[in-house]
Amino acid sequence: MQQMPKRMGKRPRVQPPADFVERADGFYLYLDMPGVDKEKLLLDIENDKLSVHAKSNFGLTAGERVHSMEFGEVEYYARFEVSELVDKEKVSAKFENGVLTIYLPKREEVPPKRIQIEVL
Amino acid sequence: MVINYGSFYDFPHLFDQLMDDLHDPQLTAPRRATYPPLYISEDDTHVFVRALLPGAAMEDVELIIEDNTLVLRGELKPIQGKYHQQERPTGAFQRLVKINVPIHKDGITATMKSGMLFVQLPKSTAMQPRTIHIQPR
Numbered sequence: 001m002q003q004m005p006k007r008m009g010k011r012p013r014v015q016p017p018a019d020f021v022e023r024a025d026g027f028y029l030y031l032d033m034p035g036v037d038k039e040k041l042l043l044d045i046e047n048d049k050l051s052v053h054a055k056s057n058f059g060l061t062a063g064e065r066v067h068s069m070e071f072g073e074v075e076y077y078a079r080f081e082v083s084e085l086v087d088k089e090k091v092s093a094k095f096e097n098g099v100l101t102i103y104l105p106k107r108e109e110v111p112p113k114r115i116q117i118e119v120l
Numbered sequence: 121m122v123i124n125y126g127s128f129y130d131f132p133h134l135f136d137q138l139m140d141d142l143h144d145p146q147l148t149a150p151r152r153a154t155y156p157p158l159y160i161s162e163d164d165t166h167v168f169v170r171a172l173l174p175g176a177a178m179e180d181v182e183l184i185i186e187d188n189t190l191v192l193r194g195e196l197k198p199i200q201g202k203y204h205q206q207e208r209p210t211g212a213f214q215r216l217v218k219i220n221v222p223i224h225k226d227g228i229t230a231t232m233k234s235g236m237l238f239v240q241l242p243k244s245t246a247m248q249p250r251t252i253h254i255q256p257r
Contacts, residue, residue, distance in 0.1 A: 012142075017207035021199050030199065032174035032208050034235030058170060058236055063163055070157035071172050098174035098235015 011055065011075045016100075018078065026105035027086065033076050034098035041100065043093055050080045050091075052100065155213045156192070156237075164249050167219055167241040174235035175208065181237060183230055190217040190239065222246065 019030040033041070035056030042053040054076045082088060087107040094101050159170040171192060173181060181194040193214040222244035230239045 017209075018205060019199060019203065019208045020205040021201035021203055023201040027204075028199070028201065030175075030208060032235070034172045034174040036234055038234075058159065059238070060159070060161075064161035064168060065163065066159070066161045068158060068160040070154070071159055095234075097177060097232075098172075 011073055013075045013077050015078050016052070016076045018080075026103060027083075029080065029102040029104065031076075031078060031100040031102070032098065033095075033100050035073065036076065036095070036098065036100075038095045041095060043100075043102070045082065045088060045091060048082045048084075048088075050082050050102070052076065052078045154215065155209055156215065158215065158217065160217065162221070162243075165243055167221060167223070167243065169217055169237075169239040169241070171215070171237040171239075172235060173232075173237050176232075176235070176237075178232050181232070183237075183239065185223070185225055185228060185241075188219050188223070190219060190241070191215075192217070192237070 016031040016033050018032075019028075021028045021030070031052060033052075033054055033056070035058045036054040037057065040054060042051075044051045044053075056073050056076065058071075058073055060073065082091075082104065085106050086104040090105045092103045156171040156173050159168075161168045169190060169192075173194070173196075175196055176194060180196070181192070184191040184193075191214070193212070195212045196208075196210045198210040219241060224242045224244050227242040228239065230237060232238070
């Protein structure tokens, strides 16, 4: 059993909203993680568990007087189970515009072998 | 949204709301009533508006300042493919932010970084605080 990562300070821990989309070449997982630095994003794949962990930073300064606060700095954490259909060796990820995209290619299926039956 | 200089009077109410939000499972739910979520603040020289817009490219977002209202609008396009799970918002969005401080419109700057839009609105110099030196009599 994988352990929950240690909390990063006192930020609330949230699960980023996720889209899971299938296309001909495989599966794509999209996670909204605004305010995260690419360098500080942790993405682990262990056995059939995929985990994502990061801390957001919106450049909020202590000198600002807040009028309305509909979001704040958080700690993102998510865990997913990777299907048998996925080729784990070829999983790749990119981070763009605050969205983490994880590409999970489908395993190439070995075509079933036909056995010729000889009539004796 | 009105920037109210007396907003500290609302503090007890805002604090209660914060406490309620902390116990509200909806807070972490993907779709919220108003999109995008905003963070509005100010210092002596600027008003700051931050908006969370993950997945939006610069060309997807339109920013207009009209009188004393900042208009933020755009569209998030759905992804091509077969959805097995969809939690991220899609579609058109618009939010209006009323700024009740005179703003120096030419000086407004907006940047986008890792899914966050950051708008800096400089206050008119007449509105900026000034230190008055006290003369000895």
